Amino acid sequence: MFSRMDHIGVAVEDLDEAIALYTGSFGMPQAHRETVEAFGVEAVLLDVGESHVELLKPLTPDSGVGKFLAKNGPGLHHVAYGTDDIDAALDRVRAAGMKLIDEEPRTGIRNSRVAFLHPKSTGGVLTELVEAAH
Amino acid sequence: MFSRMDHIGVAVEDLDEAIALYTGSFGMPQAHRETVEAFGVEAVLLDVGESHVELLKPLTPDSGVGKFLAKNGPGLHHVAYGTDDIDAALDRVRAAGMKLIDEEPRTGIRNSRVAFLHPKSTGGVLTELVEAAH
Numbered sequence: 001m002f003s004r005m006d007h008i009g010v011a012v013e014d015l016d017e018a019i020a021l022y023t024g025s026f027g028m029p030q031a032h033r034e035t036v037e038a039f040g041v042e043a044v045l046l047d048v049g050e051s052h053v054e055l056l057k058p059l060t061p062d063s064g065v066g067k068f069l070a071k072n073g074p075g076l077h078h079v080a081y082g083t084d085d086i087d088a089a090l091d092r093v094r095a096a097g098m099k100l101i102d103e104e105p106r107t108g109i110r111n112s113r114v115a116f117l118h119p120k121s122t123g124g125v126l127t128e129l130v131e132a133a134h
Numbered sequence: 135m136f137s138r139m140d141h142i143g144v145a146v147e148d149l150d151e152a153i154a155l156y157t158g159s160f161g162m163p164q165a166h167r168e169t170v171e172a173f174g175v176e177a178v179l180l181d182v183g184e185s186h187v188e189l190l191k192p193l194t195p196d197s198g199v200g201k202f203l204a205k206n207g208p209g210l211h212h213v214a215y216g217t218d219d220i221d222a223a224l225d226r227v228r229a230a231g232m233k234l235i236d237e238e239p240r241t242g243i244r245n246s247r248v249a250f251l252h253p254k255s256t257g258g259v260l261t262e263l264v265e266a267a268h
Binding site (some may be wrong): 018050073082 | 135138142144146155160161172178183185187189196206209213214226230253257258259260
């Protein structure tokens with residue numbers, strides 16, 4: 001069902017400082033930067049193998065990532081798995097009785113189609129499904 | 135420096151339930167199961183692309199994962215990046231002034247060589263470097 005670990009999402013307070021860490025100390029090339037209004041974040045993608053690190057800085061305190069930061073501080077926010085067919089993947093997890101945050105895919109970074117599963121169904125791990133733009 | 139996202143580590147309370155979720159609902163093949171005494175965990179690896187999900191159940195409450203579970207409940211615990219030369223990678227992050235949990239590599243799952251970096255140096259993300267056994 002999943003072709004790869006698409007990315008991990010990391011909540012950050014200082015985007016420039018985080019970029020310096022990942023591109024400098026860790027040597028990961030910066031691949032993309034985008035303000036994703038629908039999710040209330042400024043996001044930066046770094047390349048690592050077939051996956052990415054996605055740095056997420058909230059645009060407002062009442063965004064999902066803003067609330068996460070206020071509660072937990074910076075750190076691991078979610079994991080995303082890549083699929084070639086997000087509709088089929090959503091059908092499968094729905095059929096398995098999992099609770100979904102997004103019943104239908106939404107548009108995510110780089111015009112991907114994304115949907116989040118509820119952590120209550122995934123052992124506390126906020127989990128995203130991603131179908132890359134074709 | 136890093137060739138891939140080697141794995142994410144997920145702290146779990148019920149290993150069988152977590153295996154059922156990842157192998158069943160998510161269709162990830164189980165690749166390995168091992169008690170890693172040095173880290174105080176029973177660990178299960180699931181395949182996803184070139185990466186793994188590593189499920190971690192603490193052997194005792196005073197292990198690192200046991201303390202994490204008591205504080206945070208189940209969920210994302212750490213991320214690990216793969217490298218072909220962990221000694222060079224450690225030299226690089228040390229030279230960058232990062233704080234290390236492991237000054238020298240230790241033996242991890244499947245006889246890998248691993249070292250953890252301190253979350254204070256990595257924006258709150260517990261980060262592991264992994265060199266697979268040759």
